[in-house]
Amino acid sequence: MKGNEALAEAAIRCGCKCFFGYPITPQTELSAYMAKRMEKSGGVFLQAESEIAAINMVLGAASTGVRAMTSSSSPGVSLKAEGISYMAGSDLPAVIINVQRGGPGLGSIQPAQSDYFQATKAMGHGDFHIMVYAPCSVQEMVDTVTLAFDKADQYRTPVMILADGLLGQMMEPVTFPEPKTDLPDKSDWAACGHENKREHHIINSLFLDAPLLEAKVLERFERYKAIEENETDAEVYMCDGAELVITAYGASARVAKSAVTKARNEGIKVGLFRPKTLWPFPVNELKEATKDAKNILDVEMSMGQMIYDVKLATECKIPTTFFGRTGGVIPTPAEVYDEIKKITGGAK
Amino acid sequence: MTTEIILAGFGGQGILFTGKILAYCGLMAGKELSWLPSYGPEMRGGTANCSVCISDDPIGSPLVANPDILIAMNGPSFNKFIDAVKPGGLVLADSSIVDEDCKRDDITYIAMPATNIASENDMNGSANMILMGRMLVESDLFDMDTVRKAMEKCIPPKRANLIDVNMKAVEIGASSK
Structure with missing residues (x-):
């Protein structure tokens, strides 16, 4: 499908x-x-x-x-x-x-x-x-x-x-x-009809009283x-002992995973960290996954956007480089693999 | 072990359908698989192609850059992908349409006039299945039982008559070796 x-x-x-x-x-x-x-x-x-x-x-x-x-x-x-x-x-x-x-x-x-x-x-x-x-x-x-x-x-x-x-x-x-049949009951707030038996519910985003809006x-x-x-969630792939951790999500994570698997088979210590939630960003999970890392490579199909969250999460303590393609171009595993080699210098 | 396949040709030649049959073959054989079409304006009468991966392990990138197997059903597709095929790979071209010569000697190259074979057998539009049949024999990827099961799964019941038509074309291709 x-x-x-x-x-x-x-x-x-x-x-x-x-x-x-x-x-x-x-x-x-x-x-x-x-x-x-x-x-x-x-x-x-x-x-x-x-x-x-x-x-x-x-x-x-x-x-x-x-x-x-x-x-x-x-x-x-x-x-x-x-x-x-x-x-x-x-x-x-x-x-x-x-x-x-x-x-x-x-x-x-x-x-x-x-x-x-x-x-x-x-x-x-x-x-x-x-x-x-x-x-x-x-x-x-x-x-x-x-x-x-x-x-x-x-x-x-x-x-x-x-x-x-x-x-x-x-x-x-x-x-x-x-x-699914057991859906949550929302009758305590939803505008689902009150039959004059209760106060009506108000769904609204306008609050002219500033302190009231602040409280909201x-x-x-x-x-x-x-x-x-x-609610944070992430997939951690081969990050144990990884000197280089790649961060990527969605489609670019699949491309990166192919490259990581190839590099690992050749003895290069590289892993993949894939956030499954982007907000909230899995900060603690990334810290844990990069505890042995000397470098991070962020891979995206953009000019580099998630990389800022990666740097924030690691408090910029680990040198972080970027590789991406944009405009609708999909990076290939070979391109990511070349980046891995460039950073790690290949297998030791 | 992963087999990466690119199928390419004109829109209307059944490129995406052929890919879908191969993907369903993978499903029937209990393999991991992915199917990714090209999409967009190029599909309106222009070129169409799709990437199919069949693997024993979970599939990383579903987009095939360097295929093990290429089926090219027109000249532009042949030119676009021929140099990307892995050394040792398998390439099938419909030589009724593809005029280009294959200059590579590190691949298995099969030029077969699939469109002509289809019309000779009164099966216009089945060149895709003929090429797939030959490809399956050359690569030993799936047996005919698996292909039939895939078609039964893929083709809706009200068009079930197409299963035998397609299977016949696959067998013509398979027996052309």
Whole structure:
């Protein structure tokens, strides 16, 4: 199954009842799958008139307590930024999928990872974070969708899955979880009808009283603290005794893994650290994985964005270099392997 | 052991479908596999290609840079990928369409007029399956039972008549050696 289709099927299985989207390559198969299957599974599929409309429909649906999702690719996600900020400000859970392509602007339609800054640092205006997951296989995309909906509900926050055109377009074997039936009860905050039996719930991100807004934001940051403490995740591959640790996520981590395996077979002490959560960034996990490292090589399909989080996490104590391709060009394992050799000087 | 395959040709020749059959063969044989298409404007009547990896171990990069096996179904695809094939690799070209000569002597090169063979057998559009059949015999990658199982999995029931048509083309290719 294609990555895009797997994301859609997984969402339906974990109780997503509303999907609002707008077509854009390389994400379109996700919307197409939803168009075909959502109605049959008792949900709503709607192709909105624009990305902005779609994200605001998600905001509305999430307000009623149902699981809602939208998906797009880089330029489309920029358009959704305002709505995501509003959702964060209204404490609304939802899942947003970005199947990244080359940028800036309309860019290219080929796979890229140049939206890391946007996803992890500036997914809209205001004081907020969203959780960002970075799967690296079709199976992991399925698992991540389930996790993303659960965490969105648990922390009442928008959650993003940051994929890319390669993961969206590729086909791999995949198994799905059984459809979820025990969805969380949101009747304590959702606008789901009160029949005059209780006070109405207000979903709102506008607070004209500054101290009140400050209190809201502070409460939200308490939740962010809990997320940072509990939700970081990373794959650590062959980092034991590694003198060089490569940091990479998503598709570029797969490329890097091929290079690491080849280099290890030749006796080069190199490992791979792959964050599965980009926000919160797995700081402690990276510190642990790089405790023997003399060098770090950050590999991305961008001009270098995650590298700043890598340097922050290691407090710049380990020399960190960068290798990347951008604009939709995918690095090859051979290129990464050459970088490994350049840094380590080959096997000793 | 990993086998990396590139299939390339015009959009409409069944390049992506052939790759999908090979990927499903991997699934049926209990291997790790990945299938990655080229996508974008080049697919509208232009060139199409896809990367297929079949492996005993989890697959790293699904994008094949240096294939063990190349099936080229038009000239531009042949020129684009011929130099990338690993030494010792296997290259099959549809010589009904590909005019280029192979200048490499470190690979196994098979030029077969698959499109002509297909029309002679009244199977227009099956050149892809004929080439795949020959490739499977040359590489010993999958047996015919596995290919049939893959097709049964891949082709929807309402078009089940295509399974026998495709299998016949695969067997014509396989027996051409």
